[in-house]
Amino acid sequence: MELLLLVCVFSLGVAAPADGPNSTYDTIVIGLGSAGTTAATELAQSGRKVLALEAHDRVGGRVHTVPFGDGLVELGAEWIHGNVSSRTYALAVKHNIDTKLQPLSTDPYRSDGTKPDVALVTELLNLDFTEEHPDPPEAVGTFVTKKFMEYITKNKPDLLKDQDFITEFLEFSNLQTNTMEASNDWNDVTTGDLYEQLGGPQTISWHRHGYKTFFDIMLNKYNNGSGLPNLDIKLNTEVTRIITPQHPNETVTVECKDGSSYTAKHAIVTVSLGVLKATHTTFFSPPLPVEKRTAIEKISIGVVGKVILSFDKPWWPKDITLFAFIWKGDDKKKVSADDYWTTRILGAHPPMGSNNTLTLWTSGEVAKQVEKLPEDIVKTKCVALLQRFMGDALKITMPAPTGFLRSTWYSNPYTRGSYTYDNLQAPRYPLARKWLSYPLLDSAGEPRVLFAGEATNERHFSTVHGASETGRREAERLLSANDPGRGRKL
Ligand SMILES: Cc1cc2nc3c(=O)[nH]c(=O)nc-3n(C[C@H](O)[C@H](O)[C@H](O)COP(=O)(O)OP(=O)(O)OC[C@H]3O[C@@H](n4cnc5c(N)ncnc54)[C@H](O)[C@@H]3O)c2cc1C
Ligand SMILES: *[C@@H]1O[C@H](CO)[C@@H](O)[C@H](O)[C@H]1NC(C)=O
Numbered sequence: 001m002e003l004l005l006l007v008c009v010f011s012l013g014v015a016a017p018a019d020g021p022n023s024t025y026d027t028i029v030i031g032l033g034s035a036g037t038t039a040a041t042e043l044a045q046s047g048r049k050v051l052a053l054e055a056h057d058r059v060g061g062r063v064h065t066v067p068f069g070d071g072l073v074e075l076g077a078e079w080i081h082g083n084v085s086s087r088t089y090a091l092a093v094k095h096n097i098d099t100k101l102q103p104l105s106t107d108p109y110r111s112d113g114t115k116p117d118v119a120l121v122t123e124l125l126n127l128d129f130t131e132e133h134p135d136p137p138e139a140v141g142t143f144v145t146k147k148f149m150e151y152i153t154k155n156k157p158d159l160l161k162d163q164d165f166i167t168e169f170l171e172f173s174n175l176q177t178n179t180m181e182a183s184n185d186w187n188d189v190t191t192g193d194l195y196e197q198l199g200g201p202q203t204i205s206w207h208r209h210g211y212k213t214f215f216d217i218m219l220n221k222y223n224n225g226s227g228l229p230n231l232d233i234k235l236n237t238e239v240t241r242i243i244t245p246q247h248p249n250e251t252v253t254v255e256c257k258d259g260s261s262y263t264a265k266h267a268i269v270t271v272s273l274g275v276l277k278a279t280h281t282t283f284f285s286p287p288l289p290v291e292k293r294t295a296i297e298k299i300s301i302g303v304v305g306k307v308i309l310s311f312d313k314p315w316w317p318k319d320i321t322l323f324a325f326i327w328k329g330d331d332k333k334k335v336s337a338d339d340y341w342t343t344r345i346l347g348a349h350p351p352m353g354s355n356n357t358l359t360l361w362t363s364g365e366v367a368k369q370v371e372k373l374p375e376d377i378v379k380t381k382c383v384a385l386l387q388r389f390m391g392d393a394l395k396i397t398m399p400a401p402t403g404f405l406r407s408t409w410y411s412n413p414y415t416r417g418s419y420t421y422d423n424l425q426a427p428r429y430p431l432a433r434k435w436l437s438y439p440l441l442d443s444a445g446e447p448r449v450l451f452a453g454e455a456t457n458e459r460h461f462s463t464v465h466g467a468s469e470t471g472r473r474e475a476e477r478l479l480s481a482n483d484p485g486r487g488r489k490l
């Protein structure tokens with residue numbers, strides 16, 4: 001009891017400003033993922049006093065580089081998607097970091113151990129209907145199936161006799177969409193999405209540098225940098241409540257789980273949509289306005305997951321980006337209900353940061369399930385899966401893995417999902433992401449609590465560069481709001 005009391009008094013002591021109200025921060029940034037780190041560092045570099053509060057014991061959020069195999073792997077974001085006007089790519093170039101393009105090549109295998117007609121599968125995989133936006137919008141699965149059938153009817157009429165192949169291929173395409181969108185089924189995703197790719201190659205890798213280098217650079221830690229004097233970072237600090245002031249003279253109050261609380265003129269909230277969905281009713285005082293609550297409810301955040309295995313040495317063909325697993329209907333029927341999840345794994349991908357490592361990609365409900373299954377089961381079944389698809393074709397008996405790692409983006413209370421996608425409702429709520437991005441204003445109309453994060457980016461959601469853009473957007477909002485010379489065009 002006494003001890004508890006002491007702890008309590010101690011944390012209050014820590015939280016109290018050291019030298020009166022004038023020492024409070026200009027801005028408190030909540031969350032140090034791509035959006036939060038961009039906002040915090042841009043404000044600090046512009047001379048603002050910034051406090052950043054991060055629940056994890058590390059910076060990076062959904063970017064998480066981990067030493068593994070004979071190098072490192074990414075549990076979260078894997079690639080820089082596009083090199084034209086990309087904040088991530090531009091920073092790498094500026095610091096002379098040699099990023100590497102991972103060439104897009106798929107090597108398909110079937111569940112009976114045979115190789116499919118590789119030229120045919122490659123031709124069909126290269127059909128890309130994602131840039132087409134039918135009016136009115138449709139479910140992606142419905143639309144792609146229709147376009148696919150039109151294509152083979154016109155160009156591959158013989159295939160129409162092989163209904164089993166068509167079904168297998170479309171099932172694989174479904175998984176491919178889910179692994180890209182974080183959806184559970186391609187019919188949950190709309191063709192009416194507003195996503196725009198940046199120009200250039202979509203699979204640029206930080207390879208042995210690791211994606212975490214992006215954060216080292218922003219925080220001025222790269223190459224033994226000395227950090228940023230205007231930025232205080234507190235890790236292991238979960239924020240539980242934000243009190244938005246109504247009166248211009250009052251500060252924003254940010255309360256933390258450890259009992260500490262901090263005040264500042266502004267706060268920028270960058271927690272994921274999953275965290276907002278789970279906590280917003282208690283997180284914000286007063287409660288959020290109706291547009292924002294609607295946006296939080298209507299936008300979807302899905303799950304993409306990774307099971308990462310290392311081996312004594314690589315046993316797979318070089319220069320392949322994806323060993324694709326294409327199930328045959330008959331084989332699938334023989335799999336027990338307990339093992340259903342093994343039929344919904346896209347395939348194996350050799351990450352560029354480690355030479356002796358393969359990543360198996362999961363998505364949707366199966367990704368959630370794989371996070372919770374016992375480790376030995378996941379490991380054993382994944383090795384069996386590699387054996388089933390690749391063993392015969394490569395004439396090898398699968399060696400036991402030397403290392404095992406898996407992502408937990410859904411069960412992690414500080415992410416509660418991997419990234420957002422535009423679901424079937426999205427076309428009816430075209431302003432939802434904008435609503436999510438609007439700041440909460442005080443009675444003088446000044447922005448006091450601001451919002452950033454991938455979900456608030458209308459065109460570049462679900463990416464690291466898109467999240468970073470929103471951090472910059474909110475830093476700019478504050479910098480221009482307080483600088484009469486620059487006007488307030490935001
Ligand atoms: C498996 C996977 C693969 C991906 N692949 C790619 C890819 O190849 N390329 C790409 O561009 N993008 C990819 N993404 C998406 C990309 O990682 C995200 O869009 C981006 O990192 C999100 O950044 P953010 O700042 O919006 O959110 P986050 O990174 O989630 O940052 C929010 C931060 O807030 C913290 N936080 C949460 N709650 C609290 C609280 N209560 N108090 C304090 N702190 C809190 C979190 O710990 C986190 O650090 C991938 C994501 C996943 C999961
Ligand atoms: C983007 O990558 C392509 C292909 O590697 C390259 O030709 C182009 O010059 C790059 N663009 C930029 C802006 O670096």
Ligand SMILES: *[C@@H]1O[C@H](CO)[C@@H](O)[C@H](O)[C@H]1NC(C)=O
Pocket residue numbers: 223224
């Ligand atoms: C950074 O510091 C470490 C330890 O002082 C040193 O070994 C290393 O060479 C330095 N790296 C660079 C790039 O200066």
Ligand SMILES: *[C@@H]1O[C@H](CO)[C@@H](O)[C@H](O)[C@H]1NC(C)=O
Pocket residue numbers: 249
């Ligand atoms: C707000 O602050 C200003 C300047 O410090 C002061 O003149 C004014 O009286 C304050 N208003 C209230 C309602 O506290």
Ligand SMILES: *[C@@H]1O[C@H](CO)[C@@H](O)[C@H](O)[C@H]1NC(C)=O
Pocket residue numbers: 070355
């Ligand atoms: C990994 O492979 C690359 C390319 O073959 C090579 O340059 C690198 O040295 C290898 N690294 C290790 C640790 O084997």
